[in-house]
Amino acid sequence: MSDYTPSPVDEGDLLERTDKKVKPPEMYKVVLLNDDYTPREFVTEILMQVFHKSSADAGRIMLSAHTAGKAVVGLYTYDIATTKVAQAHKLAKEFEFPLKFVVEGA
Numbered sequence: 001m002s003d004y005t006p007s008p009v010d011e012g013d014l015l016e017r018t019d020k021k022v023k024p025p026e027m028y029k030v031v032l033l034n035d036d037y038t039p040r041e042f043v044t045e046i047l048m049q050v051f052h053k054s055s056a057d058a059g060r061i062m063l064s065a066h067t068a069g070k071a072v073v074g075l076y077t078y079d080i081a082t083t084k085v086a087q088a089h090k091l092a093k094e095f096e097f098p099l100k101f102v103v104e105g106a
């Protein structure tokens with residue numbers, strides 16, 4: 001037998017949160033930086049494979065970075081943003097391209 005003795009509040013009552021302690025997570029921008037060496041197709045592929053962008057969105061984001069110098073890829077929690085950027089940098093390094101992303105507070 002267990003020693004557990006339910007308190008009245010455990011006996012089928014719905015526990016409702018009365019304060020507002022649960023905040024949505026802070027979001028961070030992943031920003032794509034232009035460079036003169038990484039092929040456009042490679043950038044587009046990374047945006048599709050790592051950031052799950054459609055072909056059309058990936059092409060638009062790549063072109064925006066190419067012309068403006070940088071482009072926002074999306075908003076993510078800190079862990080997801082830094083993980084995706086690390087994956088993208090690893091792939092770029094494997095192919096010896098200088099492609100860079102930065103994570104910024106949103």
Ligand code: TYC
Binds near residue numbers: 033036062065099
């Ligand atoms: N500027 C690169 C070229 O002309 C293409 C490119 C686009 C590279 C966007 C990086 O974030 C970038 N090959």
